[in-house]
Amino acid sequence: MMLPMTSITELSEFDRALQIEQVADDCFTAELTSDWAIGNAINGGILMALSATAAARLVPEQPHPLTWSGVFVSPGEPGPITLRPTVLRKGRGISSVEVVARQAGAERFRALLSMADLANSAEPVRKTLLAPPIAPFEECTRGRVSLNNTGLLNRMDTRIDPATAGWAAGNPSGEGEIRAWMRLADGREPDPVSLLLFLDAMPPVAFDLGSHGWVPTVEFTGHVRAVPAPGALQSRIHTTLATGGLLNEDCEIWDSTGRLVAQSRQLCSARYRD
């Protein structure tokens, strides 16, 4: 159900973007706007968050996107989009849902989600990767990129550790790692669905290897493992294999208490000057 406009304007930017309207048992519509565009496409993270929102309507006792795997078939554009979720398996703890998204007659992306209630699996912590060192929030810098459309960057407050920001000044380190603090610019606190957005909202790690321009995602898989505490998130992206025009970009996100709450790996295409 769309909220009346008076309520919508009181919502955060992120919650407004996630407004979906149910038009059939298995069909939802939403409106994509250039607010969430980056370069010539709508950011994949907001599309992932939208699909998780649609999937959750079908399995309301499992509201969180434990895993999201998908392929981006064509770039999303501003305008209406249709999301068709299908429950593949309804489990007691975890359900599997496929979501197919179409826009203007073309498939945009297709994803397989595992839905769960994260409150049931966050404790005890038997093993965890700890957050790497990062400069204090105030000492970190806003990354700048040259793109046609930077709607997404205005929605995010991303502060990059100066130790990993050389690429923004034309001096990529070649290490293939960027660390940053992240939060939504309007102060909206993180939740499990927004972690899908954060997992795909860092500058491309390929930039730290000397790549420029558009870095399209071939495949993306993210795991959301806990409900994040309020406050700024700490994020790290890095690559473990960059060969030819392809590289994996791995992302980890820790919440303000230092808990690892989400991680992802995407395979990207990249172009290099050399």
Next chain:
Amino acid sequence: MMLPMTSITELSEFDRALQIEQVADDCFTAELTSDWAIGNAINGGILMALSATAAARLVPEQPHPLTWSGVFVSPGEPGPITLRPTVLRKGRGISSVEVVARQAGAERFRALLSMADLANSAEPVRKTLLAPPIAPFEECTRGRVSLNNTGLLNRMDTRIDPATAGWAAGNPSGEGEIRAWMRLADGREPDPVSLLLFLDAMPPVAFDLGSHGWVPTVEFTGHVRAVPAPGALQSRIHTTLATGGLLNEDCEIWDSTGRLVAQSRQLCSARYRD
């Protein structure tokens, strides 16, 4: 097309398992056997390899499974299985294919594959994770597990580094890491499709955290990034986040020349005694 029986018996065990018969433009059948079972289900790796084989028939110029992401909807059993691939996007370099597998009236798994020709993206190597230290092949030990059905284990020649094999003697290290050499028992050399099998054929890393019994996969994503050289593969599995009854299992595989050729992450359920 099924090969006549005289030819089949000359094939390796792995190639025999991957025999598929085309019964319609978008439909293939194969026969699952207990040779590839582990516990009460057919190993996910052989199912992934089968789906990649079916996908490749639709995009023959892109024969390799660059990425494989999927959910296992119900456990595979010995008997015929139907594989339905659909091309979502036909690209010049990379195509996206969905494969839905059904058996005995039930969906078994659903996967999204990116198909490519790996010869086009293996060079140059800009960044790579190096293989960790491992004991020489001759000093590594065959892992033993107590299960009803160990067909898979007889197809694989897996030699575990004694430094990470304590769990097999009842002394899990708690580190959540296992390193091993792997090859097919009948000497069949590795290729890109078989890397999908190897990515899912290690003993569960949960065993090194004190877990016992069945460790079902919630979601699996693997990347195959290069054609492996002949010879034994070096594999490492490890976890970066084990909380409650869930953990991620990350796997990397290096070929005999030390090249990182494949990596994967799966989210698993596990049970612990404590």
